[in-house]
Amino acid sequence: xxxxxxxxxxxxxxxxxxxxxxxxxxxxxxxxxxxxxxxxxxxxxxxxxxxxxxxxxxxxxxxxxxxxxxxxxxxxxxxxxxxxxxxxxxxxxxxxxxxxxxxxxxxxxxxxxxxxxxxxxxxxxxxxxxxxxxxxxxxxxxxxxxxxxxxxxxxxxxxxxxxxxxxxxxxxxxxxxxxxxxxxxxxxxxxxxxxxxxxxxxxxxxxxxxxxxxxxxxxxxxxxxx
Amino acid sequence: xxxxxxxxxxxxxxxxxxxxxxxxxxxxxxxxxxxxxxxxxxxxxxxxxxxxxxxxxxxxxxxxxxxxxxxxxxxxxxxxxxxxxxxxxxxxxxxxxxxxxxxxxxxxxxxxx
Numbered sequence: 001x002x003x004x005x006x007x008x009x010x011x012x013x014x015x016x017x018x019x020x021x022x023x024x025x026x027x028x029x030x031x032x033x034x035x036x037x038x039x040x041x042x043x044x045x046x047x048x049x050x051x052x053x054x055x056x057x058x059x060x061x062x063x064x065x066x067x068x069x070x071x072x073x074x075x076x077x078x079x080x081x082x083x084x085x086x087x088x089x090x091x092x093x094x095x096x097x098x099x100x101x102x103x104x105x106x107x108x109x110x111x112x113x114x115x116x117x118x119x120x121x122x123x124x125x126x127x128x129x130x131x132x133x134x135x136x137x138x139x140x141x142x143x144x145x146x147x148x149x150x151x152x153x154x155x156x157x158x159x160x161x162x163x164x165x166x167x168x169x170x171x172x173x174x175x176x177x178x179x180x181x182x183x184x185x186x187x188x189x190x191x192x193x194x195x196x197x198x199x200x201x202x203x204x205x206x207x208x209x210x211x212x213x214x215x216x217x218x219x220x221x222x223x224x225x226x
Numbered sequence: 227x228x229x230x231x232x233x234x235x236x237x238x239x240x241x242x243x244x245x246x247x248x249x250x251x252x253x254x255x256x257x258x259x260x261x262x263x264x265x266x267x268x269x270x271x272x273x274x275x276x277x278x279x280x281x282x283x284x285x286x287x288x289x290x291x292x293x294x295x296x297x298x299x300x301x302x303x304x305x306x307x308x309x310x311x312x313x314x315x316x317x318x319x320x321x322x323x324x325x326x327x328x329x330x331x332x333x334x335x336x337x338x339x
Contacts, residue, residue: 010299031273040280047276051257054298081294144296 004065010046010053016066027080029198052078106175107163110157113193116156126173135175237268243321244268245278246306246314249288253303279304287313 003018016024031048035041055074076171108127110119121140125133144150164173167186241263246308248259256275282288287310290302306314 012299035325038277040277040284043280044276047256047280048273050273050299051276054295054301058300077272079273081273083271084274 009056010050012053012057014053014056014060014066014090014184015064016071017068020066020068023068023075024066027071027075030081036083048078107169107172108161109173109174110161112163114167118154119163120154122159122162122175123161123164124157126175129175240321241268241278242282243314243317245282246287246317250303250306250311250314253291253305255301255303259304282310286310293324 005016005018005021007014007016007021007024008141009024028045028049031150032045033040041192048115052074054068055077055216059070061071064117106127109123111122111126111133112119114133116137121136125131125136128136140150140154142150143153164170164171167183167190170186171182236327244263245259249256249260254269258274260269260272269275276303279288283290288304290304290329292300293303295301296333
């Protein structure tokens with residue numbers, strides 16, 4: 001005994017075994033994922049489904065139920081996305097995977113490396129592409145002096161906007177693409193930062209000891225993130 | 227450098243020409259086109275055919291008509307548009323030039339074998 005499903009393939013009804021249904025569903029899912037970004041994806045998928053319906057109808061002429069073997073045969077005729085890639089498909093040239101880029105939208109973060117109070121202004125400057133956070137700070141100061149709204153807004157942003165922690169956060173904050181090269185850049189910057197900090201610590205160890213200790217702890221948590 | 231890759235690239239290059247040529251003989255159904263291409267290993271599975279036909283159609287080289295089928299859903303039969311016909315003619319010229327160049331440059335190789 002086997003459970004069956006009633007399905008619609010390319011506008012045609014089929015009764016199909018449970019295991020056959022699973023394999024058909026998996027196949028169509030793979031096909032869809034493969035063509036999702038192709039031009040005319042919808043039409044391609046529609047054509048393929050229609051043709052599969054035709055092939056299935058030919059196979060089920062003398063019986064009522066589509067079996068797993070039927071699905072296997074039809075898939076062999078249509079081919080899997082792996083066949084498309086090694087066969088004669090007109091695809092995009094295979095790019096080098098090392099240069100693959102993941103585009104990210106710009107995100108608002110607080111910048112812990114350039115802050116007077118909470119890093120809100122420098123984060124805003126990075127978000128809006130303003131070179132020098134000083135302008136944002138001046139604007140905030142003016143708003144604060146003018147109507148008194150500046151300070152509550154600042155505090156609200158301080159509380160709500162997350163601080164940039166990982167290299168990915170920093171890139172997203174600056175609106176840069178997250179790829180291996182850019183992450184390496186960020187890591188380099190951080191390492192430089194740390195060595196600068198260390199030499200500063202050496203220079204005026206006594207006066208800054210307490211403050212730097214906390215900062216070093218911060219840097220360490222940073223490194224753990226990497 | 228993989229031989230298989232180079233071979234696949236060469237086949238890809240002539241695939242469009244062959245598909246247009248087959249369709250130019252008369253209205254064609256994708257699986258019929260595939261039967262002819264399979265014989266020469268130009269295409270192995272049907273799935274590769276549909277994106278290609280859609281692309282050629284969207285480029286204005288092909289048109290299609292729905293035809294009822296006794297065995298199942300209505301079928302799309304493809305034909306060449308005027309643009310497709312002249313495109314095919316251009317491709318064929320290029321192909322003939324290529325054949326000449328390849329024959330010329332491999333002449334000694336073939337004679338030595």
